[in-house]
Amino acid sequence: MLAMRGMCVRVLLHYQRTSGRSVGVASLRTSPSQLCQSRSQSQGSDPLNSGVTVKLRTRLLVSLLFGGGLLGAWAYVYWEKQQRRWQQRTEQLRKVALGQGTFSLVDHTGRRRTKQDFLGSWVLLYFGFTHCPDICPDELDKLSAAVAVLDQDASLPPVQPLFITVDPERDGVPALARYVKDFHPRLIGLTGTPEEVKHAGRDYRVYASPGPKDQDGDYIVDHSILIYLLSPDGLFLDYYNRMKSSEQIADSVRNHMRSYQRL
DSSP: OHHHHHHHHHHHHHHHHHHTSOOOTTTSSSOHHHHHHHHHHHHHTOHHHHHHHHHHHHHHHHHHHHHHHHHHHHHHHHHHHHHHHHHHHHHHHHHHTTTOSOOEEEETTSOEEEGGGGTTSEEEEEEEOTTOSSHHHHHHHHHHHHHHHHHTOTTSOOEEEEEEESOTTTOOHHHHHHHHTTSOTTOEEEEOOHHHHHHHHHHTTOOEEEOOOOTTSOOOEEEOOOEEEEOTTSOEEEEEOTTOOHHHHHHHHHHHHHHOOOO
């Protein structure tokens, strides 16, 4: 401000010398302070500053639009990738041809059941036998716990647990009825003739081989230990071995449900 006033006084003295007459500072129509104010106002409305502001706003708007376009393009590419991955997964499952056949067995209430009865439902399926000392109970406990975890999420459809015996000679309807009571209340036990049971297991490539009988006629059945996940289309989607916990199974089933697309 002091520099501005000094400039105004110099303008006044120059005017006095060039005009050839003495003019007082107070007699000027425009005082130095008014000149300074006018100068300050002219600087405040500098068109150069306004132009810079407009350019910055324009660049910001362009950047936002460009960034939004990139985000939209990335989302579309991701969706396309997921679609291709699902199609490839479906084709792989069809080539495997696992669990695509049907079965006709009797449940633990004596009712005849086929695979078509479970279409439209998510299914966790386990093959075992009621005389199994430890592995089968452990796996069915794990399966039941996974179903219970999924039941806590009301946004998810219910999962149907199934147990198919690989020992139809000892696992009749009464034996299954007693056995399934120890696990999830929705668990359905299935049995049938040796040929019917073998056909159901063969469709899922289940290995089962009875061992030698002891003096009491008891024996152990050596069999594959897997829990199968079936989609509402009846298509095999995944399997879980003994290393998988109930929480891991529940997480996997939940992910399959969220990415599922009906065929």
